[in-house]
Amino acid sequence: MASQVSSCLDVQSVPESYIFPPETRPGKLTVPLCKTNPVIDLGKAVGQARTDIIQQISEACQRFGFFQVHNILFYSITSTCLINLFCSFENSLKELMVSCKDFCLHQTNSLEDHIVLWKQVINHGVPECLIIDTTKVFNDLFNLPAEDKVNVPEKNGWFYTDSMKFSSNGVHLWRENIKVPCQPLEEECVQLCPEKPNRYREIVVSYVKELRKLSLRILELICEGLGLEGGYFEESSEVQLLTANYYPPCPDPSTTLGLLRHCDPSLITILLEGDVSGLQVFKDGEWIGVKALSNAFVVIVGNQLEIISNQKLKSAEHRAVTNPSEARTSIATLINPSLDFVVEPAKLLVNDLNPPLYRPILYKEFVHSSRAFGPDTEAIKYRISSEL
Numbered sequence: 295m296a297s298q299v300s301s302c303l304d305v306q307s308v309p310e311s312y313i314f315p316p317e318t319r320p321g322k323l324t325v326p327l328c329k330t331n332p333v334i335d336l337g338k339a340v341g342q343a344r345t346d347i348i349q350q351i352s353e354a355c356q357r358f359g360f361f362q363v364h365n366i367l368f369y370s371i372t373s374t375c376l377i378n379l380f381c382s383f384e385n386s387l388k389e390l391m392v393s394c395k396d397f398c399l400h401q402t403n404s405l406e407d408h409i410v411l412w413k414q415v416i417n418h419g420v421p422e423c424l425i426i427d428t429t430k431v432f433n434d435l436f437n438l439p440a441e442d443k444v445n446v447p448e449k450n451g452w453f454y455t456d457s458m459k460f461s462s463n464g465v466h467l468w469r470e471n472i473k474v475p476c477q478p479l480e481e482e483c484v485q486l487c488p489e490k491p492n493r494y495r496e497i498v499v500s501y502v503k504e505l506r507k508l509s510l511r512i513l514e515l516i517c518e519g520l521g522l523e524g525g526y527f528e529e530s531s532e533v534q535l536l537t538a539n540y541y542p543p544c545p546d547p548s549t550t551l552g553l554l555r556h557c558d559p560s561l562i563t564i565l566l567e568g569d570v571s572g573l574q575v576f577k578d579g580e581w582i583g584v585k586a587l588s589n590a591f592v593v594i595v596g597n598q599l600e601i602i603s604n605q606k607l608k609s610a611e612h613r614a615v616t617n618p619s620e621a622r623t624s625i626a627t628l629i630n631p632s633l634d635f636v637v638e639p640a641k642l643l644v645n646d647l648n649p650p651l652y653r654p655i656l657y658k659e660f661v662h663s664s665r666a667f668g669p670d671t672e673a674i675k676y677r678i679s680s681e682l
């Protein structure tokens with residue numbers, strides 16, 4: 295069952311109002327893909343080896359800004375300020391066996407047992423089935439009839455925007471979007487969940503909790519990597535916002551965009567790219583594609599981390615392109631400061647040689663002036679404000 299909004303994009307040719315001018319449209323359909331470098335083992339980020347891992351992460355973040363983790367392994371990737379976290383254990387069993395051969399050689403249990411063990415002990419912790427369920431729930435939501443998705447900011451804890459409402463200088467984006475402020479999770483947000491699909495509440499709440507744990511873990515590693523005291527990001531990571539995008543297939547991806555070039559307004563963003571590629575990052579003057587891997591996360595350094603790190607880490611410019619054959623769903627978790635948090639370069643990272651590159655700014659001012667949360671920025675601000 296296709297939604298009404300999707301069916302308005304179910305067309306043989308791209309309507310004029312969706313065609314971007316030549317200077318901003320993607321143009322060529324194939325762009326170079328990021329290439330992986332070996333290997334940082336996240337599983338070793340404990341005990342004495344932790345320092346080593348943190349150093350590898352920092353280095354990759356500064357030089358390339360981009361890592362992947364494949365369940366137990368971090369791979370650094372050439373790109374700017376993204377960290378890719380891959381978690382599909384079963385999907386890459388062969389690769390895993392090679393990577394883990396030392397471990398397996400010295401164990402007596404079957405590989406099956408090791409998988410469970412590694413998953414529980416050193417995996418990033420988001421169960422694969424939860425990733426699959428969450429993607430399905432958002433697909434089902436986007437495929438509901440339009441009347442079930444009506445945006446009523448005063449009433450809903452979620453904010454839906456169809457492709458008709460999105461426009462940039464008069465050109466529409468090829469996507470639908472839902473934004474879900476996730477805190478306080480147990481109160482407002484849960485009460486105001488969409489009623490359909492049936493399992494939305496249960497699944498999204500679990501996903502939000504898992505992503506919180508994962509984000510804090512990654513932030514802690516980044517924090518140590520920057521040389522800041524443990525827990526430094528606690529206050530600047532209070533507000534979690536989930537934003538899910540649905541990009542229907544498009545008859546001419548060369549002229550349309552799912553999402554304009556932008557940097558995220560967050561501290562970090564953890565993006566579930568899904569199985570269909572479409573994310574591109576601007577690096578060294580060209581767009582490069584980030585290949586989608588099943589159950590993989592891409593971690594994007596947001597504007598706030600760039601500020602706090604005094605540009606030691608740089609927020610990556612990225613965009614989403616469409617494709618002619620498959621619908622694509624991506625789910626981003628933005629970890630943000632609370633609205634009253636003053637964002638500024640960490641004192642420890644500023645000295646005579648490294649003067650502050652940014653002036654302090656209240657996060658709510660940043661949000662207001664950049665319209666960080668899109669057309670519903672004001673309503674979302676209200677929903678996440680501490681006055682609730």
Ligand SMILES: O=C(O)CCC(=O)C(=O)O
Pocket residue numbers: 537539553558565567572573574612613614624626
């Ligand atoms: O869909 C994508 O791959 C990108 C999504 C994104 O950049 C965002 O939601 O901020």
Ligand SMILES: [Fe+2]
Pocket residue numbers: 556557558563612
């Ligand atoms: Fe983004």
